Amino acid sequence: QSAVTIYGSFDGGVRYRTNVDAAGNNNVTMSSNGTFNSNRIGFRGVEDLGGGLNAHFTLETGFNTGTGALNNTANRLFERTASVGLGGSWGSVDLGRQYTNAFQTIASYDPFSYKYPGIADAVAATAGTRYDNDIKYVGKFGPVTARAEYALGEVAGNTSASSAKSIAGTFSSGAFTAGAAYTLREDATGTFDTDHWTVGGAAKFGPARVAVGYANQEADNATPVDAKTRWMWIGGNFALTPAFELTAAFYKTKLSGSTVGDKDNLMLGATYALSKRTNLYTLLDTQKYDGAARVAAAGNSRQRGIAVGVNHLF
């Protein structure tokens, strides 16, 4: 038998949040699929096929800290990733459920690097975190990583309905990285499509890092005007000591076209590394909502939050 690697992340934290219902109540919760880092347990393996070729797979499960429940109610045991493929010097081709190009591109210029996935707005800006039935090519050419993907719609008699396609590129050299991605998705009937593009970059200066990003989405729909969403953010990290790091970021989400609204999200986080695998974390965050965006907080226009916990990688 082959060597299957078991890996994962388990996050134990508590979160306080204001205005969680229409009456303006607060709550304190532990149930979450990971406050700081998404909970996961995964199985992966690589087989050397000789001649520089390899076969590889990943199966990754998400779960809830407070209840042990699966991260979804749709029976998806390996909802986080289920992909198998071949790789070589030419790159890799993988099939299955996997991260989108936009998600993988934004990863390098989100100030929080997708930590606090349910709080920061970078995950929402990704044109979908993962696609089902996705065929993906990734190739590395010097400082450039190129990505192309096509997710099957599987609709009988209409191959474009429910499909998604995307191309993306990331340039990384020394302390500097920049990326861009374009995605086109079709709805289930093949009538309306959704365009999405993103661009951003990050740079390191000694113990500091600055990251900026932008994403733009236009969704066709039955109304005369499209639903437009724009996300923009800026933030930075500063390592006070090798173990103690501060991260601050401001995310803005703007809805326009068929619905109009605004969300501002300011986050200040600190992590203290007990080891390379175990971190203590804390977060202060505040959100302001206008217009249609207010529904996200049950009609309230402001929310504040605090999170504190421990994250363990295995």
Next chain:
Amino acid sequence: QSAVTIYGSFDGGVRYRTNVDAAGNNNVTMSSNGTFNSNRIGFRGVEDLGGGLNAHFTLETGFNTGTGALNNTANRLFERTASVGLGGSWGSVDLGRQYTNAFQTIASYDPFSYKYPGIADAVAATAGTRYDNDIKYVGKFGPVTARAEYALGEVAGNTSASSAKSIAGTFSSGAFTAGAAYTLREDATGTFDTDHWTVGGAAKFGPARVAVGYANQEADNATPVDAKTRWMWIGGNFALTPAFELTAAFYKTKLSGSTVGDKDNLMLGATYALSKRTNLYTLLDTQKYDGAARVAAAGNSRQRGIAVGVNHLF
């Protein structure tokens, strides 16, 4: 990567039981989440953080012998345990879904040591086997193990609703062990609370062991009188040879207050160890029900049962 340990227990047995429906029919079944020992497969790991500190986690799944199904229909992949925490000479603090203090306390004075969990009454006496969203401290001070826990209710605007809190202590010295636990739970509206306490002990005499226990629960409710439940038991183990052990126990459950009833449960079990990890087992058991307790057996006042099987630990 770290070393993740996979462990578990798999129980293959057959059970015959009388009076399983109102017509007084018998049945023979294999489907169960473990007749003698609860089925489980788990993943756990410990990271040494230096200075006596460690980070650790457990993710544990329960399953059905006869069907391979998860042990619950609520999507809870790691229903048995999902906890992460830090430990040191001062004890440990863990967050997540985990065993209650009362369960961990009674463990040392249940004659059957939680074997036959669906047949013996010790599990029912534990104020809940596990809590969601539980924060738990455990510390060992010489012969004493101290436990304190607080399970978040997560209800917006009412932090005590749905919460649970408990303190417990166990004293173990040589052949003797004793323990006690107190638990206070609130219902989902924060209106009614449930008090629970338990006390018990066990002692070894050469190849023999005797265990006695008591638990008392008072649940507030909308009726003028509380619903009271008392559990009491006595039992013993005798090792005829190092491999062959007999266990006998008598469990009594008394309902009083808003509902009145009685259950007597007499069990006689034998195990033969093929190794430290693999046991053959058999059980004879008989129950007598009175009053409201009779509903447990579809209105019948008596049940008898036989179980036989093999349990394998891995």
Next chain:
Amino acid sequence: QSAVTIYGSFDGGVRYRTNVDAAGNNNVTMSSNGTFNSNRIGFRGVEDLGGGLNAHFTLETGFNTGTGALNNTANRLFERTASVGLGGSWGSVDLGRQYTNAFQTIASYDPFSYKYPGIADAVAATAGTRYDNDIKYVGKFGPVTARAEYALGEVAGNTSASSAKSIAGTFSSGAFTAGAAYTLREDATGTFDTDHWTVGGAAKFGPARVAVGYANQEADNATPVDAKTRWMWIGGNFALTPAFELTAAFYKTKLSGSTVGDKDNLMLGATYALSKRTNLYTLLDTQKYDGAARVAAAGNSRQRGIAVGVNHLF
């Protein structure tokens, strides 16, 4: 702790298929529990008990390539296998959910060896792939493998209702193998039973192999005549090189008695082994349906399909 082995198979493929709905549309899909080989991830272990005796278990999960979902919606985490048992020179006895005798018998004379399980008809011919609550004996006596199983019905007051019992034998010597199995199943009320028997064999001639099989099922029902189903097939494999193998097979399914219909299924597949564990595969297949069998293709009388992909064992 013991050494638990993690093993599995992950199939990434795409399938094109004609006439998938009543309108005669085609589709292209990736979602499947394995096109060429059923997806699985399993955990198994064996403990040496001394004196030639061992204890062993298997827990096996199925999943969907395109979505990562469990292979069923009935909450069955280990739907593919959940069994535990003891083994020795006398054979083995296992309890739990496990493959049927008929399935294990036909395995040796299906030309496709249960590859393309959703396309080839050998799996349908097995009197049920697996049984819940199954007690199974398997013994090997020289060239003969003998199997006997009894699956509990678990119905209160009627031990034969929902039960299944079967005996089977396989003879293997050198290049030749032959097998037969008989199965009797009862419905949930114990009123109607279903008889099933199968016989077949295979022989190798250098790089070639020929396999033929037959299965016959008669299901009692409330109509004056039973529902009869007969499956018959013939096929062969030819290894053009050690890595490149062709397989062709013709499966015929005949419904008679209370419903009448016919299905012809012609399949031509090729595999190219990148290693012992990783294969590229492709398949051309065509089906013709008559009578009641036509419902299988939404009323159409013909379907064609192509599949291409990679299968990785781990």
